[in-house]
Amino acid sequence: MKVCKGETxxxxxxxxxxxxxxxxxxxxxxxxxxxxxxxxxxxxxIGEGCTTEIYGLEHLRGExxxxxxTHVTHSVGGGTSNQLIKFVLEDNxxxxxxxxxxxxxxxxxxxxxxxxxxxxxxxxxxxxxxPQLEIYADDVKATHGASTGQLDESAxxxxxxxxxxxxxxxxxxxxxxxxxxxxxxxxxxxxxxxLDAIDGVVE
Amino acid sequence: MKxxxxxxxxxxxxxxxxxxxxxxxxxxxxxxxAIMGPNGAGKSTLSAVLTGNPAYEVTSGEVYLKGENLLxxxxxxxxxAGVFLSFQYPVEIPGVSMTNFMRTAINAKRAYEGKEPLSAxxxxxxxxxxxxxxxxxxxxxxxSVNEGFSGGEKKKNEIFQMAMLEPCLSILDETDxxxxxxxxxxxxxxxNKLKTPHNASIVITHYQRLLDYIVPDFVHVLADGRIVKxxxxxxxxxxxxxxxxxx
Numbered sequence: 001m002k003v004c005k006g007e008t009x010x011x012x013x014x015x016x017x018x019x020x021x022x023x024x025x026x027x028x029x030x031x032x033x034x035x036x037x038x039x040x041x042x043x044x045x046i047g048e049g050c051t052t053e054i055y056g057l058e059h060l061r062g063e064x065x066x067x068x069x070t071h072v073t074h075s076v077g078g079g080t081s082n083q084l085i086k087f088v089l090e091d092n093x094x095x096x097x098x099x100x101x102x103x104x105x106x107x108x109x110x111x112x113x114x115x116x117x118x119x120x121x122x123x124x125x126x127x128x129x130x131p132q133l134e135i136y137a138d139d140v141k142a143t144h145g146a147s148t149g150q151l152d153e154s155a156x157x158x159x160x161x162x163x164x165x166x167x168x169x170x171x172x173x174x175x176x177x178x179x180x181x182x183x184x185x186x187x188x189x190x191x192x193x194x195l196d197a198i199d200g201v202v203e
Numbered sequence: 204m205k206x207x208x209x210x211x212x213x214x215x216x217x218x219x220x221x222x223x224x225x226x227x228x229x230x231x232x233x234x235x236x237a238i239m240g241p242n243g244a245g246k247s248t249l250s251a252v253l254t255g256n257p258a259y260e261v262t263s264g265e266v267y268l269k270g271e272n273l274l275x276x277x278x279x280x281x282x283x284a285g286v287f288l289s290f291q292y293p294v295e296i297p298g299v300s301m302t303n304f305m306r307t308a309i310n311a312k313r314a315y316e317g318k319e320p321l322s323a324x325x326x327x328x329x330x331x332x333x334x335x336x337x338x339x340x341x342x343x344x345x346x347s348v349n350e351g352f353s354g355g356e357k358k359k360n361e362i363f364q365m366a367m368l369e370p371c372l373s374i375l376d377e378t379d380x381x382x383x384x385x386x387x388x389x390x391x392x393x394x395n396k397l398k399t400p401h402n403a404s405i406v407i408t409h410y411q412r413l414l415d416y417i418v419p420d421f422v423h424v425l426a427d428g429r430i431v432k433x434x435x436x437x438x439x440x441x442x443x444x445x446x447x448x449x450x
Contacts, residue, residue: 152294152296153257154294155294155295155296157256157257157278157294158290158293158294158296158348159296159304159308160255160277160278160279160282161254161278161279161282161287161288161290162282162304162305162308162364162368163279163282163283163308163309163311163312163315163368164279164304164307164308164311165277165279165311166277166279168307168311172296172299172303172304172307173296173298173299175298175299176296176297176298176299176347177298179298180298
């Protein structure tokens, strides 16, 4: 699909598998959230001054096996892209993030950020992360970061020392981890609904 | 007087290394006990063991809180039973608001006591009341727990949580470290305001300075995992003058 000059494509997909291949014309905007579903999103900025935002949140349990893929190409300059992909893995879940970010030789003054953070809550769960950056332009600002870790034991103990049982403390930390993805949703009613849904686990 | 806390021949280790080598201590209601000692003596280990920090192993000895076996309780149960630790290094918890954190903690304690949970309105009123009592700014509520707080703000936030939870035994672990004199005064005044005839405090400190503000009934010197000397507040002054080597 094509997002025409100056237009905006914004969608939040919840529990719905997503396969998208998008070309962005000049000054167009793309903002996509995928919550708890596999996705493969390819975006090519073919016009100047575009913005692309991709957010993914995967809370996997049981035998879940989910792959999230992003392929973002800045073919021309003056654009920005921002990706934040988070996985929470429990039980025997498997997650994989593949993130290609390409900045073409002519795509000067591009700003591109890709962040993948994963929380592994079980010894049997497994996360694989394959970020790949290809930067051929020199006047760009690009960052990427990937990290996979466990819950902060010192934070868990701090909460227990205040009387909060370990299970609830875990839930508070996991929810805190997930919240910043949901906080980027523009639609306030939907955002509050999704935030309430994760908070509901705590109450 | 009734014994609030009894520690009998407590031995504890971390990573196989013995740190506490037979601590004995009785604390009664209404008392303030200072524990002083050189670095590495086991001061922070004692607070960690009393609160059930899983990094430490109790190898022998007994601890009773109001006659109940404290060492058999999970950390959160000790907290609900009234043991509070003001952490030397309060932990930052990004994404968890102070309000949500504190309300969860208060209602866990109330459930333990067989009381109904506080409503949002009652809870906020309680927060305001305690803030006012301690003369703390209101702005902390909407921030994440300790995130981006200065050293002084973190310690004030510990005392605020202490005020909210009304513990029977407060352990202040190096609460004075990293505080300027104004923050130290506010923190100490807060601790003094929270003192009642029915609660007690253990003040762990390296320096005598804090004890100018929080006046102890007893001063204990912990060295190499044991309490080697006990006295009144003049012992702290003596230590300040002569150092721990002078004992």
